[in-house]
Amino acid sequence: MSRKIEEVKPLNPPNISLYTCGPTVYDFTHIGHMRTYSNNDFLKRALIYLGYKVNHVMNVTDVGHLSGDDDSGEDKMEKGAKKYGKTVWDVAKFYTEFFFKTTDALNIIRPNIVCNATEHVGEMIQLIERLKQNGYVYETKEALYFDVKKFENYGKLSGQKLEEKLQAVREEINVDKEKKHPADFALWFKRVGRFSDHTMHWTSPWGEGFPGWHIECSAMSMEYLGETIDIHSGGIDHVPVHHENEIAQSEGATRKQFVKIWFHNNFLTVDGQKMSKSLGNFYTIEDIEKNKLNPVSLRLLFLQSHYRQSLNFTWQSARASQEAFNRLKEIASNLKSDKILSSVKSSKAIAFQQQFRDALEDDLQTPQAVAVMWDMLKSDIINEEKYFLLMDFDKVFGLNLSNITEEKIDANIITLAEKRLEARKQRNFDASDRLRIKIEKAGFKIEDVGSSYKIKKV
Numbered sequence: 001m002s003r004k005i006e007e008v009k010p011l012n013p014p015n016i017s018l019y020t021c022g023p024t025v026y027d028f029t030h031i032g033h034m035r036t037y038s039n040n041d042f043l044k045r046a047l048i049y050l051g052y053k054v055n056h057v058m059n060v061t062d063v064g065h066l067s068g069d070d071d072s073g074e075d076k077m078e079k080g081a082k083k084y085g086k087t088v089w090d091v092a093k094f095y096t097e098f099f100f101k102t103t104d105a106l107n108i109i110r111p112n113i114v115c116n117a118t119e120h121v122g123e124m125i126q127l128i129e130r131l132k133q134n135g136y137v138y139e140t141k142e143a144l145y146f147d148v149k150k151f152e153n154y155g156k157l158s159g160q161k162l163e164e165k166l167q168a169v170r171e172e173i174n175v176d177k178e179k180k181h182p183a184d185f186a187l188w189f190k191r192v193g194r195f196s197d198h199t200m201h202w203t204s205p206w207g208e209g210f211p212g213w214h215i216e217c218s219a220m221s222m223e224y225l226g227e228t229i230d231i232h233s234g235g236i237d238h239v240p241v242h243h244e245n246e247i248a249q250s251e252g253a254t255r256k257q258f259v260k261i262w263f264h265n266n267f268l269t270v271d272g273q274k275m276s277k278s279l280g281n282f283y284t285i286e287d288i289e290k291n292k293l294n295p296v297s298l299r300l301l302f303l304q305s306h307y308r309q310s311l312n313f314t315w316q317s318a319r320a321s322q323e324a325f326n327r328l329k330e331i332a333s334n335l336k337s338d339k340i341l342s343s344v345k346s347s348k349a350i351a352f353q354q355q356f357r358d359a360l361e362d363d364l365q366t367p368q369a370v371a372v373m374w375d376m377l378k379s380d381i382i383n384e385e386k387y388f389l390l391m392d393f394d395k396v397f398g399l400n401l402s403n404i405t406e407e408k409i410d411a412n413i414i415t416l417a418e419k420r421l422e423a424r425k426q427r428n429f430d431a432s433d434r435l436r437i438k439i440e441k442a443g444f445k446i447e448d449v450g451s452s453y454k455i456k457k458v
């Protein structure tokens, strides 16, 4: 908020409370989300690397997120349900699973707590009551609104004045005529008028209805992390509205500082353009896999641009990351030996480790951290120290370099094993046996493990 780099001073060291604005589960998780959640993961892993204990909470918005910033649009969930001919609950479940399928494929550590908005409506109602008592709420026939003019310093995060906001808001047909200020935002929508058919609804002191989007983050962060949190992360697009509103709600209720440090991820463009459905550049994890790229290799691409910079995604840059990733795997595999160190001793190796820490501590300079890794690998320190440092740095990079160096297996053997797996899936056991014999003749032993396999050199 100060627009300055500040020292991390946790409320309760070495613990750090971290809240992330999670997905609105009405559509597919795309490459832009992949970058945002990977950056959050680098932050979290860096904090852990530096000795903190991170308690990470993320919400899943499965109700109440309207399109447009002024509560005038449709409910995103209901829209998604209509579009795909499913119930809102099915839509939420399907896209939540897709989200975690994506983040798991990217080797992103899951939050300690994932909370669904629909399971915390009671807490949201309580928070609205508290805000009402403090004089920030007014009610219309359609909704309960937060009165932004009553909150001193509304706009302190974005630095936008309320008057400027007024000019920026467009005339919308759906705007509640009783709304006092265009920047006022709904805390609770009543199941009347344009929302009289709303599928998801709950009983409240103000009749049947459903919560606004912003209130869920204030209510759930308070529920799991307390009234003040150390770090709050989200996309840069959340700054002017969603996070201003979270601040107003949380601080309006508690009269305490809501967030100590904000962590905002910048945008991702595709081939120099904004992502859009019409351009067909809304790439998902399935597109990544279709292009024969290992999703984990994207982490290298994301690491190479700082989180506060925008990143332009191209297939060419993704392929370059895949190649760099392959090289790293090869290097790790060649460096691996039976002699495993527990720390580094040479002054050069210690200096590399320090440079790596310095890069992380300096506002999470991941591009610099990656550069330190390549410099270290090119240096003349002994192989055991290189291997130790590579594994040490990988705690933050999350490339899983230790898992893939178990055994040195030629690419053509892997191809045979993959073909055999495919044959087994199709219950073509003759073909699968022939492939097994080929693998064995080449000097390897293959074993089935669940729906996958393990290969060993014999």
Ligand SMILES: [Zn+2]
Residues within 6 Å of the ligand: 020, 021, 022, 217, 234, 242, 246
């Ligand atoms: Zn949020």
